[in-house]
Amino acid sequence: MDHNAQLYRGLLAIRRFETLLMAQFKTGIFPGTTHTSLGQEANAVGVLTHLAEDDVVVSNHRCHGHFLAYGGNPQALFAELMGKPSGVCGGVGGSQHLHWRNFYSSGVQGGTVAMAAGMALAEKRAGRGAIVIDFMGDGTLGEGIVYECLNMISLWQLPILLVLENNQIAQTTPASLAVAGSIQQRFAAFGIQTVELDSSDVLEILPLAGDLIRQVRSQREPRALIVTTARLGSHSKGDDTRSPRELERLWQARDPLTIQAGRLSEDTRKAVEADVEAAIQGAFAAALAAEGGMR
Amino acid sequence: MSDHVPRTVLDSLNLGLHQAMHDDPDVVLLGEDLLDPYGGAFKVARGLSSAFPKQVLTTPISEAGITGIAGGMALRGLRPVVEIMFGDFTTLIADQVINHLAKFNGMYHGQAQAPVVIRTPMGGRRGYGPTHSQTLEKYFLGVPGLTVLAPFNLLGEDPLGAPGQLLCEAILRGDSPALFVEHKLQYLLKLHATQELAEYSVSVHHMGVQFDRPFYALRLKSAPAAQITLAAYGYMAQLALDALHQLAYEDEIFCELLVPTQLAPFELAPLFEAVARTGRLLTIEEGTFSLGWGAEVLARTAETLGSGLRTAGRLAAREGVIPVAPNLEAESLPGTADIIRRVREMV
Numbered sequence A: 001m002d003h004n005a006q007l008y009r010g011l012l013a014i015r016r017f018e019t020l021l022m023a024q025f026k027t028g029i030f031p032g033t034t035h036t037s038l039g040q041e042a043n044a045v046g047v048l049t050h051l052a053e054d055d056v057v058v059s060n061h062r063c064h065g066h067f068l069a070y071g072g073n074p075q076a077l078f079a080e081l082m083g084k085p086s087g088v089c090g091g092v093g094g095s096q097h098l099h100w101r102n103f104y105s106s107g108v109q110g111g112t113v114a115m116a117a118g119m120a121l122a123e124k125r126a127g128r129g130a131i132v133i134d135f136m137g138d139g140t141l142g143e144g145i146v147y148e149c150l151n152m153i154s155l156w157q158l159p160i161l162l163v164l165e166n167n168q169i170a171q172t173t174p175a176s177l178a179v180a181g182s183i184q185q186r187f188a189a190f191g192i193q194t195v196e197l198d199s200s201d202v203l204e205i206l207p208l209a210g211d212l213i214r215q216v217r218s219q220r221e222p223r224a225l226i227v228t229t230a231r232l233g234s235h236s237k238g239d240d241t242r243s244p245r246e247l248e249r250l251w252q253a254r255d256p257l258t259i260q261a262g263r264l265s266e267d268t269r270k271a272v273e274a275d276v277e278a279a280i281q282g283a284f285a286a287a288l289a290a291e292g293g294m295r
Numbered sequence B: 001m002s003d004h005v006p007r008t009v010l011d012s013l014n015l016g017l018h019q020a021m022h023d024d025p026d027v028v029l030l031g032e033d034l035l036d037p038y039g040g041a042f043k044v045a046r047g048l049s050s051a052f053p054k055q056v057l058t059t060p061i062s063e064a065g066i067t068g069i070a071g072g073m074a075l076r077g078l079r080p081v082v083e084i085m086f087g088d089f090t091t092l093i094a095d096q097v098i099n100h101l102a103k104f105n106g107m108y109h110g111q112a113q114a115p116v117v118i119r120t121p122m123g124g125r126r127g128y129g130p131t132h133s134q135t136l137e138k139y140f141l142g143v144p145g146l147t148v149l150a151p152f153n154l155l156g157e158d159p160l161g162a163p164g165q166l167l168c169e170a171i172l173r174g175d176s177p178a179l180f181v182e183h184k185l186q187y188l189l190k191l192h193a194t195q196e197l198a199e200y201s202v203s204v205h206h207m208g209v210q211f212d213r214p215f216y217a218l219r220l221k222s223a224p225a226a227q228i229t230l231a232a233y234g235y236m237a238q239l240a241l242d243a244l245h246q247l248a249y250e251d252e253i254f255c256e257l258l259v260p261t262q263l264a265p266f267e268l269a270p271l272f273e274a275v276a277r278t279g280r281l282l283t284i285e286e287g288t289f290s291l292g293w294g295a296e297v298l299a300r301t302a303e304t305l306g307s308g309l310r311t312a313g314r315l316a317a318r319e320g321v322i323p324v325a326p327n328l329e330a331e332s333l334p335g336t337a338d339i340i341r342r343v344r345e346m347v
Ligand SMILES: Cc1ncc(C[n+]2csc(CCOP(=O)(O)OP(=O)(O)O)c2C)c(N)n1
Pocket: A061, A062, A107, A108, A109, A110, A136, A137, A138, A139, A140, A141, A165, A167, A169, A170, A171, A231, A235
């Protein structure tokens, strides 16, 4: 498969996983709630394509895309969301508390930055050359512990790439009501070299993330990547207060799937789509058939 | 390690930290103002940064951050120890302890562990006033996944002394996060050697799986059967022991003192056995009265013994701020005289 098709496959696997999840939520097989990464798939794929075997990934409440791009098994994730013993964490953690290999996510805003910093400190001491990648949202910049940790990440020169997915909204609160001043300067104030990018295009995110990850790996010091992106779905199951017009505009301009699909021949695109459809449907069916869960 | 015999609780804890760092290079101590020659606000860390420079990390004033970072370190295989300068500031780490460290093992379905030991001095009686004198561990009792420990000032069998041994073992062998509650005045207490305790019969119930969290029972050797059971931990256990002694010699009231070193999870079998014999239980703690350690201990004892618990009482701090003025501070915290008065009322 060529490079562009491979990237499209990565994006589409996340997209199909989550659109199927949302469609099936109504049937009552998934307990609780969930946050999808609709519109932000290119961040997960663009950044995590560069991972090395021992690298560590820390994610937040919006973690399915990161988990799948990390190489997590969609069947185990579906099963986790169904609350089944065959799930990633036996159905205990659910949508926002995943741990598999070197992937960890948690649902308390800000605390994951501390987890990630501690892991980076452990990797630095171990000297194995592994790095930590930490995903966070713009709304999380309101938490004090983030700044305690940025300070220590810089003081101790921890090998970590902080990826701030700036979708300019937190649940229903636009960044204009929550974030003062400059985000970039917040990182810069602690002496963390930071790059900004406004894009939903995986081909733009990929090389930039690659550069930063190489720098973290070789210099053994932190970097931050601020990606201005768009949340195309609701915050969780169906709580979007943005207008249909606004959403329509975002879908037109900022859908990473549309952008990447445009680079493929129709045959290639269809082949990838058929392949992903079979994989995700198969994962869903197998998770559903496994014992446990809501019915 | 050294053949230095610890004399005080402070000595013993310091030796315990030295031993743990010596035995395992993955033990890393984080906290504020730790470096020599200062060695931490209460000197528990003295000497460590010189002996193990790679294992001591002095930090900014960021209690939540360093506790969360310690959690991440532990998830990746290290054995971090966090010093919180004053126990009052454990409020700042509550989210990290309750929603992060204590959750990891359960929420990741047993696939991750976070053995972080958080050490901190609680307690008053030094005139430090309302925000530097409190006893706040009750807010951390009953947090699933969190162990709460408090040492007792015995020398014990181990060359580290009992407090240092408990700390060292918790650091090296614990498999869950632990809050290790010290006390500012307990630091200065002498470790009771066996010969000094010759008057007492001391029985030790060994609790715990990965490491021993002794549950002590003390009574005067030649005394008749105890009429009342006292339960206390940490520094208050020493005050209770003083009260027990005076009550025997001045009032001919005979008590048995039960001292757990593991406060949470609550494992109270030795206490139930003792109260089954005396029918009376007084709990003694330095935290405020409502919803404290004693409330839970009494509830569990009543549930277990039913009418076997005839008389119950709790002694705790007055519910208000802890004043600086020595006379006012003394009135606000339970002391030996208060214990004696309560026991006289109950027997
Ligand atoms: C400490 C804390 N406060 C509130 C919440 C509830 N909550 C979950 S996600 C979220 C919004 C987060 O916004 P942002 O960081 O921008 O991430 P996004 O959802 O946009 O990906 C909120 C308020 C939480 N999980 N943790």
